Amino acid sequence: xxxxxxxxxxxxxxxxxxxxxxxxxxxxxxxxxxxxxxxxxxxxxxxxxxxxxxxxxxxxxxxxxxxxxxxxxxxxxxxxxxxxxxxxxxxxxxxxxxxxxxxxxxxxxxxxxxxxxxxxxxxxxxxxxxxxxxxxxxxxxxxxxxxxxxxxxxxxxxxxxxxxxxxxxxxxxxxxxxxxxxxxxxxxxxxxxxxxxxxxxxxxxxxxxxxxxxxxxxxxxxxxxxxxxxxxx
Amino acid sequence: xxxxxxxxxxxxxxxxxxxxxxxxxxxxxxxxxxxxxxxxxxxxxxxxxxxxxxxxxxxxxxxxxxxxxxxxxxxxxxxxxxxxxxxxxxxxxxxxxxxxxxxxxxxxxxxxxxxxxxxxxxxxxxxxxxxxxxxxxxxxxxxxxxxxxxxxxxxxxxxxxxxxxxxxxxxxxxxxxxxxxxxxxxxxxxxxxxxxxxxxxxxxxxxxxxxxxxxxxxxxxxxxxxxxxxxxxxxxxxxxxxxxxxxxxxxxxxxxxxxxxxxxxxxxxxxxxxxxxxxxxxxxxxxxxxxxxxxxxxxxxxxxxxxxxxxxxxxxxxxxxxxxxxxxxxxxxxxxxxxxxxxxxxxxxxxxxxxxxxxxxxxxxxxxxxxxxx
Numbered sequence: 231x232x233x234x235x236x237x238x239x240x241x242x243x244x245x246x247x248x249x250x251x252x253x254x255x256x257x258x259x260x261x262x263x264x265x266x267x268x269x270x271x272x273x274x275x276x277x278x279x280x281x282x283x284x285x286x287x288x289x290x291x292x293x294x295x296x297x298x299x300x301x302x303x304x305x306x307x308x309x310x311x312x313x314x315x316x317x318x319x320x321x322x323x324x325x326x327x328x329x330x331x332x333x334x335x336x337x338x339x340x341x342x343x344x345x346x347x348x349x350x351x352x353x354x355x356x357x358x359x360x361x362x363x364x365x366x367x368x369x370x371x372x373x374x375x376x377x378x379x380x381x382x383x384x385x386x387x388x389x390x391x392x393x394x395x396x397x398x399x400x401x402x403x404x405x406x407x408x409x410x411x412x413x414x415x416x417x418x419x420x421x422x423x424x425x426x427x428x429x430x431x432x433x434x435x436x437x438x439x440x441x442x443x444x445x446x447x448x449x450x451x452x453x454x455x456x457x458x459x460x461x462x463x
Numbered sequence: 464x465x466x467x468x469x470x471x472x473x474x475x476x477x478x479x480x481x482x483x484x485x486x487x488x489x490x491x492x493x494x495x496x497x498x499x500x501x502x503x504x505x506x507x508x509x510x511x512x513x514x515x516x517x518x519x520x521x522x523x524x525x526x527x528x529x530x531x532x533x534x535x536x537x538x539x540x541x542x543x544x545x546x547x548x549x550x551x552x553x554x555x556x557x558x559x560x561x562x563x564x565x566x567x568x569x570x571x572x573x574x575x576x577x578x579x580x581x582x583x584x585x586x587x588x589x590x591x592x593x594x595x596x597x598x599x600x601x602x603x604x605x606x607x608x609x610x611x612x613x614x615x616x617x618x619x620x621x622x623x624x625x626x627x628x629x630x631x632x633x634x635x636x637x638x639x640x641x642x643x644x645x646x647x648x649x650x651x652x653x654x655x656x657x658x659x660x661x662x663x664x665x666x667x668x669x670x671x672x673x674x675x676x677x678x679x680x681x682x683x684x685x686x687x688x689x690x691x692x693x694x695x696x697x698x699x700x701x702x703x704x705x706x707x708x709x710x711x712x713x714x715x716x717x718x719x720x721x722x723x724x725x726x727x728x729x730x731x732x733x734x735x736x737x738x739x740x741x742x743x744x745x746x747x748x749x750x751x752x753x754x755x756x757x758x759x760x761x762x763x764x765x766x767x768x769x770x771x772x773x774x775x776x777x778x779x780x781x782x783x784x785x786x787x788x789x790x791x792x793x794x795x796x797x798x799x800x801x802x803x804x805x806x807x808x809x810x811x812x813x814x815x816x817x818x819x820x821x822x823x824x825x826x827x828x829x830x831x832x833x834x835x836x837x
Binding site: 285453 | 545615731
């Protein structure tokens with residue numbers, strides 16, 4: 231008799247464990263099943279995203295290693311200005327604020343360090359030396375002339391993928407030139423406290439112009455590291 | 464068998480105990496880990512009022528909402544004014560002298576799988592010699608990337624900064640001054656409205672800046688503006704774009720700014736008292752109408768000119784009739800039609816000048832006015 235009871239209890243434990251496992255597994259799919267209850271609780275959380283700036287293509291896919299190419303320059307005995315467009319159809323400046331910064335934000339452009347230069351295997355040139363309108367080397371630490379000007383006001387601002395947001399209360403930055411120690415960061419876009427809390431925006435056609443000093447050696451590898459930042463304010 | 468089943472049950476309970484969906488948008492970044500209910504601004508940025516020597520524990524929730532595993536550098540820097548007085552974060556390479564130097568993060572980088580987040584605690588230690596007023600810095604999240612070699616042009620990297628605003632109590636001054644307002648014409652025919660406001664105080668001020676553009680006769684054409692933080696001792700300026708006015712003509716843009724001057728106000732905190740309003744200069748400017756506007760204006764002007772000309776012609780004719788038509792006595796057998804044929808005018812004009820009513824009967828001997836011929 232005792233043996234039979236023990237066997238039955240043993241089988242009952244197995245059945246109990248199986249039922250328990252089915253109950254726990256009910257959590258899969260967001261639903262929790264409780265015995266003796268005819269209702270199910272479905273839970274779902276939508277977390278606020280993060281404020282971000284990026285360069286994306288026309289399908290909003292992040293562009294790996296984006297660059298801003300300047301128009302090709304030819305060796306010249308005089309100081310010359312070359313232009314480029316920051317934000318193109320295939321490399322769009324993309325700002326998204328998924329309810330992360332409700333009181334405004336700023337997108338700004340700066341070099342990775344104020345001492346950076348347009349670097350090449352040969353002679354470099356500067357991006358933030360205002361001496362002689364950027365044509366000659368001045369008082370900064372390096373020995374190179376050159377100055378970059380950024381003008382976001384001529385760019386084209388548009389709404390991204392959001393359905394209900396607009397471009398109201400978002401302003402483009404003024405034209406400004408980098409000047410070491412004086413203008414290290416240039417404003418590209420500002421969203422004020424009344425701009426849409428949930429929205430995404432595209433900016434193209436920001437004008438970049440670069441003064442290249444006279445007799446700058448020809449090279450195809452001039453490169454500078456810039457940082458595009460977005461800051462919640 | 465029993466042990467296996469029980470283990471399975473325990474494992475299942477651990478894995479799925481709090482199973483919920485978490486949906487987040489793309490990108491990476493972070494947000495304050497401990498927002499306070501008394502200041503909604505703390506959901507976006509870090510705001511504290513601390514005495515010199517205070518130590519404040521805080522945390523930033525780093526988030527990777529992108530579809531890739533990312534290693535994110537987390538670091539503190541001072542704030543730096545961007546052009547236009549906008550708030551920006553200094554670069555990692557810049558020397559930390561203010562809030563950036565007061566912050567110690569427990570981790571310098573985090574590696575996050577897609578859709579995950581991690582709390583990075585940090586401590587703010589206010590130095591004993593911290594000056595009264597507001598000090599700003601940033602907690603920055605930047606993707607760790609190896610530089611690409613052999614690339615030509617400007618290589619770009621991206622980062623997200625969260626403002627850290629620390630106010631040291633004392634004599635806090637909240638004062639703004641309008642330092643300029645200009646209107647410049649753009650190449651596309653539109654206008655750039657450019658106001659400038661300087662913060663004379665030692666704390667940042669959230670200002671409500673407004674540019675109202677009115678038609679010549681005072682009717683409002685467009686209102687630009689918004690609420691912007693104006694940083695301590697900085698001058699902020701904004702570019703408001705006014706599209707080329709459809710109708711053209713003379714317009715007047717006026718700038719005004721409102722802010723909370725009361726000392727009880729702070730970052731994300733309103734005093735609830737009356738706001739201070741500063742009126743800036745007004746700028747008149749002329750805009751040529753758009754082609755469609757010009758076409759409509761020309762048509763309306765031509766129509767008005769035609770109406771005016773017809774009115775003038777009518778007045779002139781009336782005056783001529785009054786001065787030149789002569790009195791005539793109706794003879795036997797004459798009626799209004801015969802008179803009209805005789806004097807070569809319409810019978811209606813004779814009836815109108817003499818105010819005759821239907822059936823326009825004329826009696827013999829009756830005197831009426833007729834043209835000076837016949």
